[in-house]
Amino acid sequence: MTDAAPADRNRLDDEESPYLRQHADNPVNWQPWDDAALDAARERDVPIFLSVGYSACHWCHVMEDESFEDPDIARKLNENFVPIKVDREERPDLDSIYQSICQMTQGTGGWPLSVFLTPEGEPFFVGTYFPPESKRGMPGFGQLLDDITESWETERDGLEQRAEKWTNAVKGELEETPESAGEAPSETLDAAAQAAVRGADRDHGGWGRGQKFPQAGRVHVLLRAHRRTGRDQYRAVATEALDAMIEGGLYDHVGGGFHRYCTDRDWTVPHFEKMLYDNAEIPRALLAGYQATGDERYREYALETLEFVTRELQHPDGGFFSTLDAQSEGEDGEQEEGAFYVWTPEEVREAVAGTEFDAVDDDTAADLFCDRYGVTEPGNFEGRTVLTVVADSDDLADAYDLDRDTVETVLDEATAAVVEARADRPRPRRDEKILASWNGLMLSAYAEAGLVAGPGAVEPAVDALDFLREHLWNAEEKRLARRYKDGDVSVDGYLEDYAFLARGAFDIYQVTGEVDHLAFALDLARAIEANFWDADAGTLYFTPADGEGLVARPQELTDQSTPSSAGVAADLLLALDQFLPRDGFADVAETVLATHGNEIESDPLRHASLVLAADGYEHGGHELTVAADSLPERWRAAVGEAYLPGRILTRRPPSADELADWLDRLNLDEAPPIWADRDERDGEPTVYACRAFTCSPPRHDIGAALEWFETAD
Incomplete structure (x- = not known):
């Protein structure tokens, strides 16, 4: 042809x-x-x-x-x-x-x-x-x-x-924006939280009366509003949503990770595809829930999900693949939705048969597993069962006349046997393209896990960031490509690619203290301003100014299955303005918020990411500057346990030579405000805490600095 x-x-x-x-x-x-x-x-x-x-x-x-x-x-x-x-x-x-x-x-x-x-x-x-x-x-x-x-x-x-x-x-x-902008919206966080409460399903958790989608942005809005106002209803609605996500069929209770959404009100039967972005955003919300409530389950499910992503969605050289299919080969050889994930009691018994349990026999172990996860003969999905948590360990201990520790040990061993049996099933197809934006979301989730669980948790994301910089970033032209697949790089990056990846790089900088990650985030932020910012319209467009001419040039202001790229970009620019105030990053963010202020105020819940950015602009973030050779481990643990929305954690090197090297790598002539005059005192690691344009005295006790935030808030 x-x-x-x-x-x-x-x-x-x-x-x-x-x-x-x-x-x-x-x-x-x-x-x-x-x-x-x-x-x-x-x-x-x-x-x-x-x-x-x-x-x-x-x-x-x-x-x-x-x-x-x-x-x-x-x-x-x-x-x-x-x-x-x-x-x-x-x-x-x-x-x-x-x-x-x-x-x-x-x-x-x-x-x-x-x-x-x-x-x-x-x-x-x-x-x-x-x-x-x-x-x-x-x-x-x-x-x-x-x-x-x-x-x-x-x-x-x-x-x-x-x-x-x-x-x-x-x-x-x-495409269009208001002819005249007003002011950046104020007090929209509480309005968004109130709307989230009004629309919540208080019987089953989450939002809506039909299909249930994870709404991570709403969880962040509610938890932040609870910290601001102390209204217990906000935290209750947030935790009800998180509980529904981890206990129902949205979560894969055998292999880890979250499916796309549930087809029913009570979170039982999912649409079985697994998307990278859900397995980034839900763990981030869970970790925030853990920090805000201390509920250890949220931490465990978040870390298990990241283990799943590392195991099943990471390229050998670092980047993260996009999706696992909803379908896989069923017993008749045809592609069937959910075939990989659903069980019958007989399949569970076959899976655990031959496993040596100390306290019970195989049949009892299978029964415990089935009772824990609701596996029945009729099933809940086409004659088989999607696993959901229907009984806790205490109930099972009473029913089987066992102690709680024995029940949990048996369940762990039975689950391991089921995992091994499932490994023999035909697997769902994997979409192995690597997208800059979704990888950026994933980096942020791993970074938060690194603060909560220790440096080892962030290592997969460091590898991924290196991969993305090598394959998708043109350092000479300061241009980002969107997609990598088997050595082929294609599609110019959109605002979400730059914004999500920049936030991911900045978040990894916060946990590792490696200044090169900060430098990369700043490069991406400058590219956002150069390619997507329209000063005349007062907005950030989704496509670059020199991109393909389509019938419209879209903006992305509302949260969908991923956060609003304009909201993430505005929030990011406000944070990075602490490092480059004369670059005008805050001016861009403020103008975007002012341009769309009426839209945000009229429907704050649909604009969750912009609401969070507006709240950060209005009240400032929680800033922690640590002057030390490295972040002390006990300080890392303390920060990881604390719920500090809008947190900026930065390390300032104590030596003049290292500081000069960092400034050179950042192309700065002098220390940025967040580092200026914040020296190490008395030869010991020193922390400076700032909030709402007010700073605490320098301290050698991270606990005292975190307590100071409670008074500053």
């Missing part, structure tokens, strides 16, 4: 995205989103059919099996459209634009996202999953293709008018 007709064949076998390659054998002549595909649509003067999904998406697989493998549907797509496949994890800009159209016109969205576009990329029909034949009020996909083909031929003017209307609407939704 010649280059003149690229759309005459399926070109996805040339792509590195695992999702796109999954469709490389479809009879549909799938194209990647590139100039060749867009030019083909204009040359043929036919609509574009855009299908957006991701590799772990269950309904994406269903639509592929039902429709994209169907020869007749493939013929219709190939003859009358230019079909384009997009991995939403590689191209979140495209997904944001067309998902917003779906939300605006249909009132809902999701994946697979199915959009029909003019050759110029303007949308005129949108939906999500379509069955091959009409059912349950959904049009059949084959008939839909016929109808749109006919409308394009006979009613094209109407379709183009709709496309223009929708395009203008999405530009207004995603």
Whole structure:
């Protein structure tokens, strides 16, 4: 096939995205989103059919099996459209634009996202999953293709008018900012917390009355608001959500790690895919919960999750892979959702058979395991059981006439046997692309674990950061790529890539004290200002100024499955302003908060990350400057136990020579304010605590410095 007709064949076998390659054998002549595909649509003067999904998406697989493998549907797509496949994890800009159209016109969205576009990329029909034949009020996909083909031929003017209307609407939704900015919002933290309480499911935990999604940002809002106000209701709603996540089916009680969401109100049956970002954000929320409440379970589940990520999602050279699929091969050889994770009582008995238990026999151990995790003959998912915590150790000890320690020992041994048995099952597919943004979230989780559990916990993240700097960062041009896959680097970074990775690098600096990590965070922050900041509009855009021209240039202000990139960037710039105040980082953050102040105040809970940034701007963070050769271990442990939202932990080297070397590596002429005049005193490690523009005297006792924060707050 010649280059003149690229759309005459399926070109996805040339792509590195695992999702796109999954469709490389479809009879549909799938194209990647590139100039060749867009030019083909204009040359043929036919609509574009855009299908957006991701590799772990269950309904994406269903639509592929039902429709994209169907020869007749493939013929219709190939003859009358230019079909384009997009991995939403590689191209979140495209997904944001067309998902917003779906939300605006249909009132809902999701994946697979199915959009029909003019050759110029303007949308005129949108939906999500379509069955091959009409059912349950959904049009059949084959008939839909016929109808749109006919409308394009006979009613094209109407379709183009709709496309223009929708395009203008999405530009207004995603791109525009107020003509005049007000002031940065104030006291939105308490308003967001109140909204979180009003919307909470107090019976089952979390939010909503149907599907349950992890909402890590809301947990952070509630815990911070509780510290500020002392209102016990805030902490109760936060801990109810955390308890539901660790006790229900969202958590994999055998192998560790969290699934994407639960399909029911009581957190029993999950959608079984495991996303890297969830296994970053939920542990961070759990560690905050541990620091705020002292509940040891939160610490344990967070650390177990990071062990899962290290074991199953880390590249041998450091970076973190993206997802594990919801499906795996079932007993009949077909791909089944959840097959890897669910159990019957007989499968549990077979798994523990032959294990030597000191206090009980095999059958009793199996019964204990089943009673602990609710494994029954009827099951709770298609005749098998998703494991959930339904009985605690004390209840089991009473029921089996055993002491608590014996019950927990037996459960640990039985779980190990179940883990070993599950290892023989066909595993879910793994999407092995490495994304800068999701890796940045992961770095922050490991960094917090390093403070809570010790330096060894952060080592996987240090390896990952080295990997990302080597493969995705162009130090000469100060440019970040988004994706690495098998040596191939692609896609210019978006705001979330720069912001999340910069925050991750800064967080790793806080726990390790390695100044090169701080220098990298500062480089990324400067790049954020250079590439995404629009001073005239007073906002940070999601795409770089010199990026591809699309029908809209989106902003990302609300938290979705990941935090708002604008919120994380604003919070980060406020923190780094302590190191480079004359670079104007705080001015950028303040302007972003002022520009969107009315939006934040009108719906603070949807803007959780911007609310946290606004709170940091209004009240300042908890600053700890340690003047010492290294952070003393007992000081690390004390900081790791303390709940200090918005914490900045920095080490100032005590010697003049080392300080001069650090300033040189940071391209600074003088010590930044957070280090200035904060010397080691009396030859001993010295800590300086500051909060809300007020500082404590220098101290040699970290406990006294942490206590001072209680009075400063």
